[in-house]
Amino acid sequence: MRSPQLMIKPSNCHSCRMSALCLPLALRTSDLDLLDNAIKRGKPMQKNQSVFYAGDRFTSVYAIRSGAVKSYCITDDGTEQVTGFYLPGEIFGWDGIANGNHSNHAVTLETSALCEIPFAQFERLSATMPMLQQHFMRLMSKEISTDQALITLLSKNSAEERVASLLISLSKRLKSQHLSATKFRLPMSRADIGNYLGLTVETVSRVFSRFQSFDLIYCERKEIEIINLKRLSSLAHNAEHL
Amino acid sequence: MRSPQLMIKPSNCHSCRMSALCLPLALRTSDLDLLDNAIKRGKPMQKNQSVFYAGDRFTSVYAIRSGAVKSYCITDDGTEQVTGFYLPGEIFGWDGIANGNHSNHAVTLETSALCEIPFAQFERLSATMPMLQQHFMRLMSKEISTDQALITLLSKNSAEERVASLLISLSKRLKSQHLSATKFRLPMSRADIGNYLGLTVETVSRVFSRFQSFDLIYCERKEIEIINLKRLSSLAHNAEHL
């Protein structure tokens, strides 16, 4: 008689190539099954679909299996403020634990596959899985570090340094997922980049042009290739935790 | 025979006037005792004393009973970046859960009394106190919201709006501690304010002068009085969560 753990479903946390990031490494296999059953694997989502809206009741956090997501909020004066970009293997949606409602909107930037991790289930499970709780607090702490890196970037760095930092950050994060660190497609528009980095579209565009003329990058629309990673990195002071 | 719970020490969480903020409201009284024993109440600290250094092993978070603290880190190029100001009733030190080391420095801005909450004890306690864990995640989530508010402030708002936002934030936070919302002493220097808001000292100083000439505030060195709270608030778009 086979043990239940071995009856692996076609799609689950065991077989997911990014479980090492999304889940605590030390989670016991039997525990992983419990969590696995709690997670809802959503259908692939099209580009520009909302994952949740600001104000929505907070019920879950989300892991990205493929695609990309941006989070943003609408400021008092009605303008959009992009607060983050999320790539495969990353988890978003921590905002809203504080008061039970999401403070950000989240939309897909391209066709994406997400895993929904219901928070109530997580809280129940974490009572018996200290590792799980610890892991989630680590992830939240990491989000705090990322935000603080962005704060530094915004208050201290020039337009060129900001753009370089974002490119290097994307590069590193893709690399950690065993994707190319030097040739990739930007999932977001120039406007989103500018919004996120506190710059206008025009400035972002000019910086891209300048980088290209200096042979730091080659880019055609959203396809980008980093030619001189070393020199680009030297401009990106605050990409470490971005 | 008296039960141990009734042998209340002169200074403890039960009697602390800010326990409602610092601790989960729903914590059972007997649980509170357990936590109470875990918390170290430090001696009053003088101005400009370090609570922890960046790189220090992460062991505790800290609640402020009186005084004020700033957190900051040193960027790659050796300059300081102020990452937060903390007032009585607030908890700081979440950074460093991620990798076990603090990423920020923390120093007192004036004579202060702090409570140290050892994290290992917290983790042990939270296994049997789900509310405690939930409360701490809320606090972390709140820190994320604060950081994102600052990001918005830095990338969208003018010098005047930034300074107004900080003043209104301080005012609100003091008010929540039943202190005056309109007349208080700024615990930090103009340089710290500028650093935090991504402005130079000179700009901060000029904005203060301008606010004063418009009768929005009256200020003499660090003593400040908000004269026209309504009009100042209208400038402070992003103070809500700062």
Added chain:
DNA sequence: ACACAGAATTGACCTATATCATCTGATATT
């Protein structure tokens, strides 16, 4: 009481980036 170092203010000038305007090439719509 005095001297000194640091904090704050103010002015003159400069530069990075915003703003406004135009143009081109993609992408979507009929």
Added chain:
DNA sequence: AATATCAGATGATATAGGTCAATTCTGTGT
């Protein structure tokens, strides 16, 4: 296929805030 819409690039100009320099004020230690 033709047209409208949107994303991106580039140039000309304006301006908020930075930089540099000089001055005054303040608190600390002797």
